[in-house]
Amino acid sequence: MRLAGTDLSFDVPQLDDLPLFNQSLLEAGMPSPVLRLRKSIEAADGILIVTPEHNRSITALLKNSLDWLSRPANANSWTGKPVAIAGASLGRLGTVAAQQHLRAILGYLDMPTMGQPEVYLQLTAGMITSDGEIADESTKAFLQGYMQKFHRWVRTHSRVAEPVLG
């Protein structure tokens, strides 16, 4: 987020107090943490998902959040939102398997998903300082370029940016 400069502002939503998705809960009325997340996502021009990898897939936390806001089917909050994905892990594959699963889900949710650059970071000692700065200059430059592309992607695909016809 720091590498995005001042043109983008971020809202990092809380995901860990959402109950596990359950159709009966949905029909009883959206739980308040889900309503809070829905409001945050619907207000956003674009979505950036940065994920770790759990057992070669996305985390249950992320899947649960995607599931909740995809329902009811006629009020899917994700549809049409431009999205970019990135990930980091201690393993050499840097979340590639998780991101492939994620791309399939985002395609089904009908979200315009940025294809390049791909970000599969292997976290190594000293790559990120204790105060969250990227120590390695080439990684920093790569991620800065990624954020510029993400900004362009959101501008191009955001529903907010659509010309008003008629």
Ligand SMILES: Cc1cc2nc3c(=O)[nH]c(=O)nc-3n(C[C@H](O)[C@H](O)[C@H](O)COP(=O)(O)O)c2cc1C
């Ligand atoms: C249940 C579980 C499954 C994991 N599976 C993978 C995996 O498939 N691939 C991978 O690269 N890392 C895997 N990890 C490691 C995490 O992605 C992460 O690198 C590690 O938990 C350290 O995270 P932290 O730095 O946020 O504490 C797994 C971790 C957990 C807890």
